[in-house]
Structure formats: C-alpha cells, structure tokens
Amino acid sequence: MDRYRANEQRLIKSDMLENLPEPVQRYMAYTGVVGNPWIDTVRLKQVGRFRQGLDRPWMSVTAEEFYTTNPPTLIWNARFRVAGLPLLRARDKYKSGQGHMFGKLAGLITVFDMSGEKLAQATMIRYLNEIMWFPTAFLGENITWEDIDAHSAQVTFSDCGKSVSGRIFIDDAGRLTNFTAMRYREIDGDFSLDPWSTPIMGYGERAGLNLPVRGQAVWNLPSGDLPYADLEITDLEYNSAA
Secondary structure (H helix, E strand, O other): OOOOHHHOOOEOOHHHHOOOOHHHHHHHHHHOOOOOEOOOEEEEEEEEEEOOOOOOOOEEEEEEEEEEEOOEEEEEEEEEEEOOEEEEEEEEEEEOOEEEEEEEEOOOEEEEEEEOHHHHHHHHHHHHHHHHHOHHHHHOOOEEEEEEEOOEEEEEEEEOOEEEEEEEEEOOOOOEEEEEEEEEEEEOOEEEEEEEEOOEEEEEEEOOEEEEEEEEEEEEEOOEEEEEEEEEEEEEEEOOOO
C-alpha cells in the first residue's frame, strides 16, 4: 500500500506522538492535532512585505499557497506591489523533488524563470519549514528526527531520493519559535548556500489548530542578518475539495 494513502482519513491519536522528540511532542500537543484527521491538503492566504536586500525598499505582498502531503507539493502564488502598483507576480513551486521559481512584471515581462538542483534544495527546505502549518505531516514516514536538547530537534525530510534537514526550536509552552537550516539563496541568477531562519512573531488559531501565524524569513549572513520577508497567515483551510 502507498505509504501516504495509508494515512488518509485517520485520526491523530496521542500514542502516535510517543516516538517524537520531547519538544516536538510539546508542539504537537500545543497545536491541538490529537483527535483531528490527517491533513492531506492545505490552502492558506498571506499578507505582508518583502524586499530583495537591505538597501532595497519593502514591497507589500499578498499570496495564496497550496500544499499536498500525498505526495509532498507546494505552490505559492504571490502578487507584489511596487510604489502602490501591482507590478510583479511570482510563483514558487515544489513537486516530485524539483523546484521552480517564476516571476513576471506587469503581466508581460518574465523577470526570472529558474529551476535546477540548488533551487530544488531551496524549495524542499521551504516545504519542510512550512510543515509547522500542517503539523500532522511531522508524523509521516518521509520525516525523521534526531534529539538535540529540551528545546530543539533536528528534522529531515526525504522525497524522490533527496533529503534536506533543519532544526526546529520550541519553548516550554510548546510554541514553535524558530526554524534554521542551510539553504541555497539566489543571487543574480547564481546560488550561495547560507544559514537561513524563520523566527516566529505571532500565534493564533487557524482551522481549529493553534499555529504560528506571523513570522519572518531571514538570511543569517556573515555581514549581518537580512530579514527579507515578513508574512502573516490570514486564512487557512484543510482538506478542502477545492
């Protein structure tokens, strides 16, 4: 039987959490997943701001994102406003072990269109990071764990013969506070492997679960931290027929 299909429609029970590292058990308990069904699909909406560098202006952004866990897939559709005008549309995608990033200016001019192994690693890391919003996927057979200490654990996501890893941080109350990893960063069409983190700045209830709802994405560079995205989830829906 397909390992993902075996998860369909099952309810999460407390004994399913027993083999997780203790801080991850705290997070799962905090979210309230016990007694809820396995999450197969996710649809969410975001608002926030984004910039391309410390010397570049912030752009407002609205986005809609879709995920599946059977198999793992991510699609992020975003619209950026520059000087108040909706000039840039972009899409990030992860599917079948591959990543793709595409952007079009004013609906006419393609400003970037990238794929390849380094982008695949970057989008896999992004998918792993964002499992925090559909936490039943932390129980999947494609996820493995390594104990670190009372407030963090190493997590590895495997798909299509590839694997990526990161470290999640969880406080005493069970709130996930940060995620760190080495991730490829695109710089003028080339890529650099750099430390990356997503500190959490707000929590709330979405789709019946207690989740991180606002956070930043930050490149932790030798020259200093570069926060380049600040996003908030405004709406979230699980297992929608759409």
